[in-house]
Amino acid sequence: MAKTEMTKRDKEVSDKLQNVGTEILKQVNKGEGPTYQLPVRTLNNVFFDQKSKTIKLGDKMSQRQFLNVAHSRKFMQTILVAAEIRKVIDEQATVSIRDLYYALKHTIAGTDENTFEEQGESDPVIEDIEASLDLLREELHLAASAKGIIAGDLKIKDGKDMIDLTKMGSGGWSVPSNVEPDKLEIKDLDAEYVLFIEKEAVWRRFNEDQYWKKEKCIILTGKGQPGRGERRLAQRLSKEHKLPIYVLTDADPWGMYIYSVIKQGSISLSYSEEKLATPDAKFLGLTTMDVEKFKIPKEVTIKLNAEDTGRLKEMSAYEWFKNKEWQKEFQNMKDKNYKLELEALSRKGIRFITETYVPEKIKNKDFLP
């Protein structure tokens, strides 16, 4: 097929990758052992940055040396991955990280050694390149798994297509993995906030009731722990368009952790979180405090198990949860010894969640920080 023209950003990224090779070539020509510098990505170099309010990678660096036997395999892999990514960008394609692994897997001529034995070897090398060049995976034309759905009063310009998110019927638009500004333009936005919903089934309830139309908002789900696309899209709606982001999850440590990742980011992606996290997001619910507030019958709550209590304890100790509002909620969950799911609200009526619960929480600004 005809290749589309490279964007300015693609050219910059391609140049950065070429530079990796050029630098190494320089070292070789000078008679030096080739060395590649990269940030340390272990826990002791990860911190919560008070300024950006996101999880971030510190400035500890390490070196990968070709002439060090312990490094040479990884070194070879790093160069292979960087070269292949540059090829993918130049061909104006996008591939999955599994494609990349297979594309590069081969037996090195004259040996019985494979370049990669499993995808577990190529994935960390990709992360090294992202972190060392300060590039998003999407800018490297690597697709993450995409599972989110969105609807609401906005249009999205994606290539030649203008997609009207008010006209998606019962299905919704499937959020792609790359939502970077040079790929997706947000147009004709007429919404007052974003409702970021943990569960797809609950999103369907809001979509069926055309909640986004009635309440002038955007409804977005990441189906569980959201993917990069949904998180980056929420960040763009927050930062570029100043929309409040309200997160709606189960009242359990897992739902609240999903909120935490949307807001502050995760340790494993610390090197990209400034570009993925949405520090202005607010937690709408569900909370265990809502049980009494909304007179939810006890029968639909679920007793905490050992895993829940363990996770709850860990969460209470997170720096960003050390405010009195969250500590109060965690304490209440522990004291009452229950959690509850969003679907439990159905006990109060089919449309209780769309017609009463969420609108009241928003009206009363009853959020957790």
Added chain:
Amino acid sequence: MAKTEMTKRDKEVSDKLQNVGTEILKQVNKGEGPTYQLPVRTLNNVFFDQKSKTIKLGDKMSQRQFLNVAHSRKFMQTILVAAEIRKVIDEQATVSIRDLYYALKHTIAGTDENTFEEQGESDPVIEDIEASLDLLREELHLAASAKGIIAGDLKIKDGKDMIDLTKMGSGGWSVPSNVEPDKLEIKDLDAEYVLFIEKEAVWRRFNEDQYWKKEKCIILTGKGQPGRGERRLAQRLSKEHKLPIYVLTDADPWGMYIYSVIKQGSISLSYSEEKLATPDAKFLGLTTMDVEKFKIPKEVTIKLNAEDTGRLKEMSAYEWFKNKEWQKEFQNMKDKNYKLELEALSRKGIRFITETYVPEKIKNKDFLP
């Protein structure tokens, strides 16, 4: 919100549900112990129907009697579920099966007994109602989890929205769980076949290359084992619009089982398979026979593990796989002792799958039945 008007089908379904209650009331008025008849859903009442070429439920029936202590809890649950579903239809809503469970969970007045203890109790009752009234879950306004994505040259009329599936950008339209004709109308279809792709990442590759435009087809993925929505949509495109359905999965027992479910259906949904399965579907690939045909390097194949070999043996014994073509492929997989993933084709080039592999298979009609 304003309720939309009930469709003719909704009225029929609502009446069928009311009938359940009316019949029981008649029995009570006659002084009989209330009894509810339903088909046996165990394996010994499931068979492969040579006429419809789908897995089907046989005609063995069982009785659920209110005055039998062993049945009375289930009897009560059946009536509760039937009544709640009727309410959901009358309110013109759609709910998830988890919503339904929570909506009905309560402590019976004057006792400490709950109507349902867990969703594992309400789900089989829903299946009983589907099977005994010969209704699809979607007709009962119950939403299954939906995860599929579609793009191609057709329009879908969904409520008031006309959705143009040629203009979905890199995202695609998210397939809803209910794709019944009274809900979704297929319009302006201009395609020659449907490519039903197991993996979302591979679907993205085809979508990025606008394969559907070049090859005049529809591309659909169910992200692994497809949901009811994707399967029913494939059936509609096959039966109503006479499009060939080509299935593209990994060359392993799991991918081939996904094909089997698309084509013949599954045992667990035997009571609905005539409405979900697509007996005319054909298996495009990947096969282990393709390795030599397309000169795929051995490095990207994966050795079979014990689970694979066990599953392979089971599959070879399935009635519908007992043709020489499939037996040959199973034998080859066993002899070569390898499987391979769709992404392994990336070893032959980024666009090998979209520009060479699939077009050649289709041109040569190189399918398995």
